[in-house]
Amino acid sequence: MDKKYKGVIFDLDGVLVFTDHFHYLAWKKLADEEGIYFDEKINDRLRGVSRMDSLDIILERSQKTYTSQEKAALAERKNEYYKSYLTKMTPEDVKEETRKTLEELKNRGYKLAIGSSSKNTKFILNQVHLTSMFLAISDGTNIVRSKPDPEVFLKAALFIQEKPADCLIMEDAFAGIEAGKRGGFKTIAIGQATKDEEADYKVQEFKEILNFLPPLI
Ligand code: BG6
Ligand code: MG
Numbered sequence: 001m002d003k004k005y006k007g008v009i010f011d012l013d014g015v016l017v018f019t020d021h022f023h024y025l026a027w028k029k030l031a032d033e034e035g036i037y038f039d040e041k042i043n044d045r046l047r048g049v050s051r052m053d054s055l056d057i058i059l060e061r062s063q064k065t066y067t068s069q070e071k072a073a074l075a076e077r078k079n080e081y082y083k084s085y086l087t088k089m090t091p092e093d094v095k096e097e098t099r100k101t102l103e104e105l106k107n108r109g110y111k112l113a114i115g116s117s118s119k120n121t122k123f124i125l126n127q128v129h130l131t132s133m134f135l136a137i138s139d140g141t142n143i144v145r146s147k148p149d150p151e152v153f154l155k156a157a158l159f160i161q162e163k164p165a166d167c168l169i170m171e172d173a174f175a176g177i178e179a180g181k182r183g184g185f186k187t188i189a190i191g192q193a194t195k196d197e198e199a200d201y202k203v204q205e206f207k208e209i210l211n212f213l214p215p216l217i
Pocket of ligand 2: 011012015172176
């Protein structure tokens with residue numbers, strides 16, 4: 001690879017930690033309580049998508065029309081269910097491989113940042129003791145438009161004072177790959193996103209990203 005990047009921006013859910021199933025369980029409980037059909041396939045569409053946009057996708061299957069106040073209450077309820085899972089997370093929920101790879105990237109001179117749609121980002125990073133790894137955190141609390149809009153990544157690049165062209169985005173969601181591309185970033189896909197033809201690079205294992213990011217110092 002000829003291009004030398006200076007920053008790496010990581011999505012959180014599905015890349016560094018595997019909270020996807022907690023999201024599923026929390027939405028499923030809410031959907032069951034409301035009598036709305038919901039399954040793992042619909043859950044796949046929620047990857048990378050904000051809480052309120054996710055709710056709108058779930059409500060596509062509902063007969064009832066909800067007011068915006070009712071929708072806010074539903075989203076809040078889902079988040080309570082979700083947070084009850086998050087409070088049980090520990091540093092052991094991060095793979096040793098992930099931790100070592102992040103350390104190595106720092107040693108190689110890269111600026112590391114988070115670019116996540118989640119408003120629970122800081123809570124999760126604290127739970128798993130990853131906060132200190134990152135120079136900057138851009139998340140659902142500092143954006144108005146969720147992925148596939150590039151805002152969250154553009155803010156992350158701004159926070160680490162690098163141009164999008166000098167940053168690599170790591171994502172597990174189609175919405176995230178699209179956001180990266182729209183923001184002028186190169187993208188590296190893991191998990192589900194490896195099926196996305198739009199991704200610039202693909203990896204099966206987290207540590208493979210080291211192959212694309214040689215030492216800068
Ligand atoms: C993303 C998840 O990281 O965060 C989505 O992939 C989720 O599934 C979104 O809806 C928002 O999360 P939160 O924690 O703000 O409800
Ligand atoms: Mg994700």
